Amino acid sequence: MDTTKNKVLQEVWEILEQVPDPEIPVLSAIDLGIIRDVIFHDGKIEVVITPTYTGCPAMNMIEVNIKSILQENGFQNSMVTTVLSPAWTTDWMSEKGKEKLKAYGIAPPVGKTSDKHVLMGEEKLVCCPQCGSNHTELISQFGSTACKSLYKCLDCKEPFDYFKCH
Amino acid sequence: MTKQEALLKYVLRLADNVSILGHRLGEWCGHGPVLEQDIAMTNIALDCIGQARNYYQYASKIEGIDKTEDDYAYLRDPLDYYNLLIVEQPNKDFAYTIVRQYFFDVFHFLFLQKLSDSKDKQLAAIAEKAIKEVTYHCKWSGDWVLRLGDGTDTSHEKMQHAIDILWTYTGEMFLMDEVDEILLKEKIGVDLIGLRQEWLKIVSEHFKEATLTLPETTWSQKGGKQGYHSEHLGYILADMQYLPRTYPGSIW
Numbered sequence: 001m002d003t004t005k006n007k008v009l010q011e012v013w014e015i016l017e018q019v020p021d022p023e024i025p026v027l028s029a030i031d032l033g034i035i036r037d038v039i040f041h042d043g044k045i046e047v048v049i050t051p052t053y054t055g056c057p058a059m060n061m062i063e064v065n066i067k068s069i070l071q072e073n074g075f076q077n078s079m080v081t082t083v084l085s086p087a088w089t090t091d092w093m094s095e096k097g098k099e100k101l102k103a104y105g106i107a108p109p110v111g112k113t114s115d116k117h118v119l120m121g122e123e124k125l126v127c128c129p130q131c132g133s134n135h136t137e138l139i140s141q142f143g144s145t146a147c148k149s150l151y152k153c154l155d156c157k158e159p160f161d162y163f164k165c166h
Numbered sequence: 167m168t169k170q171e172a173l174l175k176y177v178l179r180l181a182d183n184v185s186i187l188g189h190r191l192g193e194w195c196g197h198g199p200v201l202e203q204d205i206a207m208t209n210i211a212l213d214c215i216g217q218a219r220n221y222y223q224y225a226s227k228i229e230g231i232d233k234t235e236d237d238y239a240y241l242r243d244p245l246d247y248y249n250l251l252i253v254e255q256p257n258k259d260f261a262y263t264i265v266r267q268y269f270f271d272v273f274h275f276l277f278l279q280k281l282s283d284s285k286d287k288q289l290a291a292i293a294e295k296a297i298k299e300v301t302y303h304c305k306w307s308g309d310w311v312l313r314l315g316d317g318t319d320t321s322h323e324k325m326q327h328a329i330d331i332l333w334t335y336t337g338e339m340f341l342m343d344e345v346d347e348i349l350l351k352e353k354i355g356v357d358l359i360g361l362r363q364e365w366l367k368i369v370s371e372h373f374k375e376a377t378l379t380l381p382e383t384t385w386s387q388k389g390g391k392q393g394y395h396s397e398h399l400g401y402i403l404a405d406m407q408y409l410p411r412t413y414p415g416s417i418w
Contacts, residue, residue: 054295055216084220085291087298141302142206146213150202166298 005040012038012045015073022061023145026104029062033092036083045070045078050088052166053146089113090166101163102129107151109165126162128153172348173286174228175248176355178238179345179391181221182249185239186399187270188214189406190257199260206306207263213299220292227288240410244399251390252335254399261314261324265332268307272368273339273361275300280356289354308372315376322377329373330381337386340365345391 016038019029029035029049037048047066051059063080070078090109098108110124125134133155140150141164148161191211198204222235252270257263278300281293314321340362342350349355370380389395410416 051216051295053213053216054220054299055212055214057212083291084295085287087291087295140202140206141306142202142209144205146209146299 008040008045009038011073012040012047012070012075015069016047016066019062019065019069022058022065024101024104024106026100027097029066031094031097031100033090033094033097034062034088045075047078047080048083049080050083050086052088056146058145088166090163093163105129105160106148107160107162109163111165113165124165126151128156128158129160130158131156167344167348169348169352170228172345173354174225175345176349177221177225177228177289179248179250181218181225181238182247183253183270183274184214184221185218186247186249186402187253187267188212188218189402190253190255191263191267193257194263203260210267210303210306213296213303217292217296217299220295224288224292236410240407244395244403245393247395247399247403248391248393249395249399250335250338251387251396252332252338254390254396254402255332255335256398258328259324261321262328262332264307264310264314265325265328267303268311269332269336269369270339271300271304271307273336273365275304276361276364277356277358280361284355285353311372311378312376315373315378325376326378329378333381334383334385334387337384338388338390341386341388341391343391 013030013035016035017028017030021027021029021032032052034049034052035047036050039046039048047070049059049063049066059082063082066080067078091112093109101108107126107129110126126136126138127134128136128151131153133153135154136151137154138149139152139159143150143161147163147166149164150159151162152159188211191207191214194204194207195211196204198207218239219235222238225238226233226235250270252266255262255266275297278293278297282290282297284290284293311325315325316322340358342358346355346358350357373380387396
């Protein structure tokens with residue numbers, strides 16, 4: 001029984017790799033680190049997620065997408081539950097996710113939140129995802145979505161998004 | 167008042183604070199002084215509304231009846247809203263909006279720090295999540311207090327004017343009533359009186375750096391937490407609730 005269960009769970013985790021973040025489609029829900037658990041009980045799948053930012057409008061969309069992709073793969077009546085604690089952090093973002101972000105033109109979060117300098121609000125060296133220069137400048141803490149801030153590169157002069165360390 | 171009744175009112179107060187402040191900040195959408203600040207204010211509004219949704223969802227669990235988060239936001243009248251008076255004050259100009267935000271942000275940050283230790287698991291979880299967002303809010307409004315206070319003669323004058331008016335709305339943040347006392351005893355709520363010293367210390371040091379002066383008066387407006395509001399709230403709700411009240415049950 002346990003091996004069947006493990007097989008099902010593994011299959012679900014693989015399926016969830018295909019659920020994109022609607023705002024940053026190169027990232028999957030798994031890359032983001034928002035899938036906290038997958039539970040299999042009474043023949044049904046329950047996916048436990050945690051929001052990135054409280055008001056992020058992408059969360060509802062991700063929930064709908066998880067349910068529909070599971071249904072397409074033969075898992076009927078799956079459930080998605082949201083937990084708030086422990087609060088999401090960019091430390092949970094996969095290394096693969098960070099690479100994908102950079103290739104997409106968004107600078108990935110620099111450092112871990114356990115680093116005291118980040119907590120004290122000190123600015124990290126953010127590298128330009130276009131030319132790789134670390135000669136960059138913060139324009140605004142708030143960017144096109146809740147999770148990003150705006151930077152500009154002082155060498156190639158391109159503005160770019162930075163996925164905040166959160 | 168039972169513990170359950172107190173908890174519901176407590177949660178609605180927290181929800182209404184961020185819901186109304188989020189609406190006020192949302193009014194800046196398309197009107198910000200520069201694009202980046204327009205985006206900053208709507209980002210903060212989004213955080214506030216997200217937090218309000220968490221509290222309203224929890225309120226409906228506490229009541230245990232068939233009510234949704236939308237029922238709380240869209241189908242209550244001013245007397246049933248329990249937000250602090252400061253958050254419903256109009257945007258007026260950018261200085262006024264910044265001062266309102268800064269006073270509330272510093273309080274909000276200190277409050278959430280304590281609430282994240284609450285014996286109520288759901289309130290602690292909402293606080294733990296919200297405080298990460300409020301840290302950015304504090305930094306944003308704090309930076310603008312410095313920049314405008316210690317800026318040009320005009321920006322300084324506008325900031326000082328806003329402080330002199332909004333100051334009388336800050337006292338209400340630290341007033342305890344029966345609801346607060348019941349929940350403090352249960353180790354669910356926060357000791358508001360205990361926050362005041364720290365709030366005052368942070369604000370006065372920051373104002374000093376920004377060359378701004380704290381008013382001396384200790385008199386304070388109050389009543390919002392009990393449902394007695396300034397006339398502004400009626401206009402906010404008329405705007406905010408128009409659609410769901412005109413077309414009940416409509417969805418998209």
